[in-house]
Amino acid sequence: MRFSGKTVIVTGAASGIGAETTRLFASEGATVFASDIDRPGGEKLVAETDGDVRFVECDVCDPQAIKVLMDRAAEETGGIDTVFNNAGAGGAREDISEIEPEAWDRTMDLLLRSVAMGTRYAVPHMKGRKGASIVNVSSVAAVGPGYSPTAYAVAKAGVLHLTKCAATDLAQHGIRVNAIQPGFINTNIFTATLEIPEEVKDQAKAMIAQMSSNAQPVARGGQPADIANAVAFLASDAAGFMTGASLVVDGGITLGPRHSWDPEEGGAFEALMALEEQVKAAQQNA
Ligand SMILES: NC(=O)c1ccc[n+]([C@@H]2O[C@H](COP(=O)([O-])OP(=O)(O)OC[C@H]3O[C@@H](n4cnc5c(N)ncnc54)[C@H](O)[C@@H]3O)[C@@H](O)[C@H]2O)c1
Helix, strand or coil, rough: CCCCEEEEEEEECCHHHHHHHHHHHCCHHHHEEEEEHHHHHHHHHHHHHHHHEEEECCCCCHHHHHHHHHHHHHHHHHCCCEEECCCCCCCCCCCCCCCCHHHHHHHHHHHHHHHHHHHHHCCHHHHHCCCCCCEEECHHHCCCCCCCCCHHHHHHHHHHHHHHHHHHHHHCCCCCCEEEEEECCCCHHHCHHHHHHHCHHHHHHHHHHHHHHCCCCCCCEECCHHHHHHEEEEEEHHHCCCCCCCECCCCCCCCCCHHHHCCCCCCHHHHHHHHHHHHHHHHCCC
């Protein structure tokens, strides 16, 4: 019961990583304010989860709605101990040669400004709380192109830097701020905006899990629980010496191409060694 008596805010709690993290915090004694734009999904989560989980409808693109969420949680429980800035979606799909300014701004508001404002409006209620901490969701997409559309990747890179800056701003109040960089995790994010039937969405999710497990040393699809466990660690006293840091939880997908960790796949280095062997063998036979 690491979070007994603690008040935790989770944004984007109705699905995937947010839902699993809500269940974990609640199972360990926290009062969780589970917020989302998806009211039916949020109410279902509350109904199906043991413990003290309270749904609050909140669109993280609306700073005023974020303020209302934070104020309400503090009013009902006396303060806020942990914020998990998690809500998100894939954002604009266009590449940089085609994206419109409005689509760019919408993606930044959803994925980056939301984290800034989720911090901004929680902090007044976190000052002086022992062990207070904020966890922000970034992504492996923050460290290089190729994992997501461009606007998403740039916003998630912004979340990493915001995490460091907020960690320095908030040190004086005893609030730790860390980020998490998930790899490919099996959730609705990949299919939420696809115009295809539900059963095809399940196939699409299985396809992503298979593709990612083939591309990473840990040969299985990532699950929401993989991220929830890391978030709970960052929010707990066990991470009391960590601030401004980011935990990469990605099955090793960012370590390098398959040949760098799979002996079955020959890379450039192995090709050079084989060439050297060939030359030596030819010289001996000459
Ligand atoms: N799944 C992955 O592979 C992966 C990888 C890296 C990062 N992430 C990040 O993890 C976070 C959670 O994603 P997920 O994979 O659990 O996806 P998900 O689609 O399962 O859940 C996202 C939740 O956010 C909510 N949401 C969307 N827009 C919102 C808004 N404007 N206001 C409030 N809530 C909103 C959705 O309703 C949904 O419940 C996102 O920030 C995502 O970018 C996911």
